[in-house]
Amino acid sequence: MKIAVVRNVPAGAPAGQEQEFELPDELDGAMTISAALHEINARYGANIAHYASCRRGICSGCLVRVDGEVKKACATLARDGMVIDALNRKKSIRDLICI
Numbered sequence: 001m002k003i004a005v006v007r008n009v010p011a012g013a014p015a016g017q018e019q020e021f022e023l024p025d026e027l028d029g030a031m032t033i034s035a036a037l038h039e040i041n042a043r044y045g046a047n048i049a050h051y052a053s054c055r056r057g058i059c060s061g062c063l064v065r066v067d068g069e070v071k072k073a074c075a076t077l078a079r080d081g082m083v084i085d086a087l088n089r090k091k092s093i094r095d096l097i098c099i
Contacts, residue, residue, distance in 0.1 A: 001028040006085040008092040028080045036078035049095040063087045
């Protein structure tokens, strides 16, 4: 499963650059986007900045854009080929975190 994350102001890369990560195919549809981001950080040392507040779909702190649609990262299953971006890139502090 390949997931692309739009890195907003990452070290050494221009803002808004997509970075692709590969996870085992058996994880396709088996974990949330939040869990996939944690897995990517653990496997690749990617240090993708993202919110992980309630982790139950209640608070909306983890809102991101997935293929252009607003989704809760803690309640949406990660799928092969998805592109994850900050909710509002103009207000992005770093990666998926916005003010």
